[in-house]
Amino acid sequence: MTTTPSALEPAAPLEPKQRADARRNRKRILEAARRQFSEHGLDVHIEEIARAAGVGVGTVYRNFPNKEDLLQALVDERFAFFAEVARTALDDPDPWDGFRTLMRESARVTAEDRAVSEAMDQLPGLCNHAAEKVGLDELAGELIERAQASGAMRADFTIDDIPSVMCGLGRATASRDDGPPPISWERYLEIILAGLRAPA
Amino acid sequence: MTTTPSALEPAAPLEPKQRADARRNRKRILEAARRQFSEHGLDVHIEEIARAAGVGVGTVYRNFPNKEDLLQALVDERFAFFAEVARTALDDPDPWDGFRTLMRESARVTAEDRAVSEAMDQLPGLCNHAAEKVGLDELAGELIERAQASGAMRADFTIDDIPSVMCGLGRATASRDDGPPPISWERYLEIILAGLRAPA
DNA sequence: CACTATACGGAATCATGGTTCCGCTTGCGT
DNA sequence: ACGCAAGCGGAACCATGATTCCGTATAGTG
Numbered sequence: 337m338t339t340t341p342s343a344l345e346p347a348a349p350l351e352p353k354q355r356a357d358a359r360r361n362r363k364r365i366l367e368a369a370r371r372q373f374s375e376h377g378l379d380v381h382i383e384e385i386a387r388a389a390g391v392g393v394g395t396v397y398r399n400f401p402n403k404e405d406l407l408q409a410l411v412d413e414r415f416a417f418f419a420e421v422a423r424t425a426l427d428d429p430d431p432w433d434g435f436r437t438l439m440r441e442s443a444r445v446t447a448e449d450r451a452v453s454e455a456m457d458q459l460p461g462l463c464n465h466a467a468e469k470v471g472l473d474e475l476a477g478e479l480i481e482r483a484q485a486s487g488a489m490r491a492d493f494t495i496d497d498i499p500s501v502m503c504g505l506g507r508a509t510a511s512r513d514d515g516p517p518p519i520s521w522e523r524y525l526e527i528i529l530a531g532l533r534a535p536a
Numbered sequence: 537m538t539t540t541p542s543a544l545e546p547a548a549p550l551e552p553k554q555r556a557d558a559r560r561n562r563k564r565i566l567e568a569a570r571r572q573f574s575e576h577g578l579d580v581h582i583e584e585i586a587r588a589a590g591v592g593v594g595t596v597y598r599n600f601p602n603k604e605d606l607l608q609a610l611v612d613e614r615f616a617f618f619a620e621v622a623r624t625a626l627d628d629p630d631p632w633d634g635f636r637t638l639m640r641e642s643a644r645v646t647a648e649d650r651a652v653s654e655a656m657d658q659l660p661g662l663c664n665h666a667a668e669k670v671g672l673d674e675l676a677g678e679l680i681e682r683a684q685a686s687g688a689m690r691a692d693f694t695i696d697d698i699p700s701v702m703c704g705l706g707r708a709t710a711s712r713d714d715g716p717p718p719i720s721w722e723r724y725l726e727i728i729l730a731g732l733r734a735p736a
Numbered sequence: 737c738a739c740t741a742t743a744c745g746g747a748a749t750c751a752t753g754g755t756t757c758c759g760c761t762t763g764c765g766t
Numbered sequence: 767a768c769g770c771a772a773g774c775g776g777a778a779c780c781a782t783g784a785t786t787c788c789g790t791a792t793a794g795t796g
Contacts, residue, residue: 508704515660531731
C-alpha cells in the first residue's frame with residue numbers, strides 16, 4: 337500500500353484505441369477487485385484479485401500502477417453512489433427523511449463492502465479525495481442543514497462528523513471471522529439516528 | 537502478529553527468583569509498550585517498543601514470546617479496568633447512570649488508547665479472551681438488564697452489542713494523521729447514549 | 737496470411753517487519 | 767574478588783506480499 341498520484345478510470349476519451357481483450361480484462365479486474373475487496377477488506381492480495389479475474393498480476397499492474405490506485409477507483413465508485421443518493425434525497429419533502437435516506441444507503445453499502453469502512457479508517461485521505469471528487473460534502477451538508485432547520489436534528493451535529501460516524505458504523509457492524517456476530521447495521525443505524533434526533 | 541497460547545503477566549508466585557535488572561526491564565517494557573501501542577496502534581514495531589524501553593528486541597522477546605502476547609497483556613490490563621468500573625457502577629442507585637458510567641469510562645480509555653479499538657476490530661479473539669478473564673460480560677450484562685428493567689434503556693439492546701458499539705466508538709473517534717480531526721468521543725458517546733434510551 | 741505493436745503471465749526481485757540466535761555482560765552467591 | 771548462570775543487545779534470518787521485468791502470445795492491419 338504505497339502512496340502514489342491516482343488512477344483515472346473513466347478516462348475513456350483519452351486512450352480510445354486499445355485492444356479488445358485489454359478492455360475486457362480491465363473490466364474483469366475491476367469486477368474481481370470489487371468482489372474481493374468488499375468481501376475480504378483491504379488486505380486481499382493482488383494475486384487473489386488477479387486469480388479471481390482470470391489474469392496474471394502483471395495485467396493488474398498494467399491497468400493500475402499499484403494497489404492503492406486500484407482501491408481508489410473502487411472507493412470512487414462507492415462515493416459516486418453516495419453522492420447520487422444524496423442528490424435524490426434532497427428532493428425528499430421531509431428533511432429528516434432525506435437525511436435518513438442518505439444514512440441508510442451509505443450504511444448498507446458500507447456494511448456490505450468491508451473495504452469501504454476499512455479505507456475510511458486506515459486511508460482517510462483516499463476517501464476525502466473521493467468525496468471531494470463528487471461534491472459529497474456539499475450535498476450532505478445541505479441535507480444536514482435542512483434537517484436541523486426543520487428542528488428534527490440535534491443542532492450540534494456537523495458535516496465533519498459524518499465521516500467519523502460512518503466509519504464507526506462500518507467497523508462496528510463488520511463481521512469478523514472470530515468472535516460473535518456483530519450488531520446488524522440496521523439496528524446500529526437506528527440507534528445512531530435516534531441519537532441524532534433533536535432532544536425533546 | 538502470529539497466533540500463540542498466551543502470556544502470563546501476574547504470575548509472580550511462579551518464578552520468584554529472577555535478577556533485579558530483569559525485573560526492572562520487564563516493567564520498563566510494559567510501560568513503553570503501553571505508551572507506544574496506545575499512541576501508534578497495533579502497528580508499532582517491536583523495535584520501537586524496545587528502543588522506548590531502552591532495551592534490545594531480544595529482551596522484549598525474552599519476556600513476551602511474541603508481539604501478540606505482549607499486546608494481550610496490555611489489553612488484559614484495560615479490560616480489568618473496565619471490569620472494575622462495571623463493578624463499582626453496579627453500586628449506582630440509578631441503573632441508567634450506572635450503565636452510563638461504564639460506557640463513559642470505557643469510551644474514554646478506548647479513545648485514549650488507540651490499540652484497544654484496533655484490537656477489538658482486528659483481533660476480537662484476543663479481546664474476548666480478556667473480557668472472559670475478568671467476567672466483564674456478566675457485569676455489563678447485569679448493568680444492561682437493570683437499565684432495561686428500570687425502563688430507561690431501549691429493550692432490544694443486548695450485551696452482545698456492546699463489543700460492536702465500543703469498537704465503532706473507538707474507530708469513529710480515532711484521530712488520523714491525514715483528514716480532519718474526528719468527532720470527539722464525548723459527543724459520539726452522547727449520541728449513542730441518546731440513541732440507547734428507551735424511545736418515548 | 738505475415739507482421740508488429742500491444743498485451744499477457746508469472747517468476748524473480750525488493751521491502752518490510754517479526755522472530756531467532758549467539759557471543760558478550762553482569763548480578764549476585766560464595 | 768571470583769565464577770558462572772541469568773540476562774542482554776542487536777545482527778542475521780525468514781516469511782509475507784507488493785511490484786517489476788521480460789520472454790512469449792496474439793489482436794489488428796495491410
